[in-house]
Amino acid sequence: MLVTRGLVSGYAGSRVLHEVDVEVPERGVLAVLGRNGVGKSTLVSTIMGLVRPMAGSVTVAGHEVAGSRPDRIARLGVGLVPQGRRVFAPLSVAEHLEIADRAGRKGDWTRERVVELLPRLGERMRHRGDQLSGGEQQMLAIARALLTNPRILLLDEPSDGLAPSVVHQVADVVREVCGAGMSVLIVEQNLRLALSVADRVVVMQKGSVRWDAPGAEFRRNRSRAEELLGI
Template identity: 55%
Template sequence: MTEPTSALLTVRDLRAGYAGTTVLDGVDFTVPAGGVVALLGRNGVGKTTFIHTVMGMLKPYSGSILLGDRELAGQAAHAVARSGVAIVPQGRRVFAPLTVEENLRIAAKGHRRGAWTPARIYELMPRLAERRGNRGDELSGGEQQMLAIGRALLRKPRLLLLDEPSDGLAPAVVHQVAEVLEGLRAEGIAVVLVEQDLHLAFRLADQVAVMQKGRIVHRSTTTDFRRDRDRAHALLGVG
């Protein structure tokens, strides 16, 4: 498949790892402006390492990470965030002792003006409005995930990195989270979605990229990937 020309995120020959070991071994990856790309692969192939490297949480050994025409490779996470990238990490990681309202206010503080405000988050996710006075550790897993998404949106991102948003959630709750994420399509926010739940990935993503051993080995539209059951089985063990 020909890669999109209007890429918001362009990653070239990215190498990264931990303590001198190599996890990402020459990753090439693009995300079109406003597009949703699902990054799929078996456990341990480097998907979360890739997300952390793009976000500046892990310094790459080499390679390029362009957001538009701005080089992000090697920048600290706070600088990457200021450039317009936000992450919803696996495990959600909301501030447990703080209320929903306090979590959102902290996330909004100090970030550039934009369309996303706590009021808009409550409009997008009415359940959070109902629970605005509850502490983070008083929320269900699904409510915590919604709060984590809300916190990320308040950073006014151009690119949203989602790492396993369905992790630990019941199917009915995953459906609720999917509805929230679908509501972002009209906002023009580009998304990289790392997800083991293929139903969710296929529901949200326009394109699919498959990682094996720290490299992207396949890229296609979601529609084409779902049609090719033999390829899906060979790459992911499903289909």
């Protein structure tokens, strides 16, 4: 569904990703793990077209998108839940959803369906972004991405700063959207969340893939996982 091959990327003068190969399974979850600064967010930003790759390929459902603009990549069905949520403080939940609904691809994910999946948002419709808890902001960021009707959802550290009960809800949402036919790439520091949802796991170190394994193999080799992640 989403494949990178030999992806090299970074910022003016510095290479961060070194020939990264990852594959998001169709209707499945790829978890990308790694310590701070290994290049996980750079991978997500490069896939989304926010950072221009220096070499290599990114294909979405067979279309080459490396070097394309983010709007083309979004139109092909890639949705992003960015690190830090990027909720707008003065806008209400309803306004966030309306804007995403107007801008995105049309499809099965309507405002009604999104609120059914994330009922807390229904109770908070008139609240402003800065009146929401971290968990509510995360749900709003997910809702906004779902309203663009992606085939592939990129989630960049969705559990960051959230209470364990909310992390649980994030895992439930990931499972539900996969069950509804979406493919998911999730970047995580939270090993438990990643392991609870992943069909496949990639561990990165210093901008390279150090281990790429099915979720079950990763779960069996917990000590290797912890060693690579420095836990």
